[in-house]
Amino acid sequence: QVQLVESGGGLVQAGGSLTLSCAASGGTFSTMIMGWFRQAPGKERQFVAAINWKNSSTDYADSVKGRFTISRDNAKNTVYLRMSSLKPEDTDVYYCAAESWRTTIGIRAYEYRYWGQGTQVTVSS
Numbered sequence: 001q002v003q004l005v006e007s008g009g010g011l012v013q014a015g016g017s018l019t020l021s022c023a024a025s026g027g028t029f030s031t032m033i034m035g036w037f038r039q040a041p042g043k044e045r046q047f048v049a050a051i052n053w054k055n056s057s058t059d060y061a062d063s064v065k066g067r068f069t070i071s072r073d074n075a076k077n078t079v080y081l082r083m084s085s086l087k088p089e090d091t092d093v094y095y096c097a098a099e100s101w102r103t104t105i106g107i108r109a110y111e112y113r114y115w116g117q118g119t120q121v122t123v124s125s
Contacts (some may be wrong), residue, residue, distance in 0.1 A: 002027040002114040004096045009119030012086055016123075020081040022096030022116060029053045033102045034079045036070065037109055038092035038121075045095065047107040049081060059105045064090075086123045093118040 008020040024034065035050030049060045049070040058070050069082040079096065097112035106112065 002032075002098050002100065004098060004114055004116035006094070006096045006116040006119040009094060009121045011122045011124065014086060014088055014123055014125050016086050017082070017084045018086065018121060019083065020094055020096075020119060020121070022079045022081075024077045024079065024096075024098060027098065027100055027114075029074075029077055031101050033099050033105050033112075034072070035097045035105070035107075035112060036079075036081045037095045037097055037112075038090075039095065039118075040092050045109040046092075047109070048094070050097075050105045050107070051079060052103075052105055057105065059107065061107075083121070086121075088123045088125045090121060091123050092121060094121050095119075 005023045032053045036048040037045045039045040051058045051070045067085045072079045095118045096116035098114040099112045
């Protein structure tokens with residue numbers, strides 16, 4: 001059973017930066033796709049970024065391209081989301097997600113079985 005634990009959320013001013021971490025355990029990471037989604041109250045969970053653990057290929061939502069960077073640390077089984085030039089509209093609960101035995105990155109929430117508990121990111125104007 002894959003377990004994901006997020007950390008790093010908080011309050012930041014517009015234009016600032018924040019890095020989220022997702023520590024993973026219980027899976028075969030070389031087979032995994034790991035991603036970040038975000039969700040506002042009453043809205044659907046939206047794709048932010050994802051990384052293929054095996055070949056490090058990445059994908060980003062258009063709204064965050066050039067501002068957010070997803071990366072992984074093999075030794076720590078941890079995925080990071082570095083968020084820069086933050087905007088008030090980036091305010092959401094951010095969730096780490098994982099799916100195993102995939103070769104392509106999915107951008108739909110239903111494509112991921114494993115989820116973290118979520119971490120709040122608030123960007124003040």
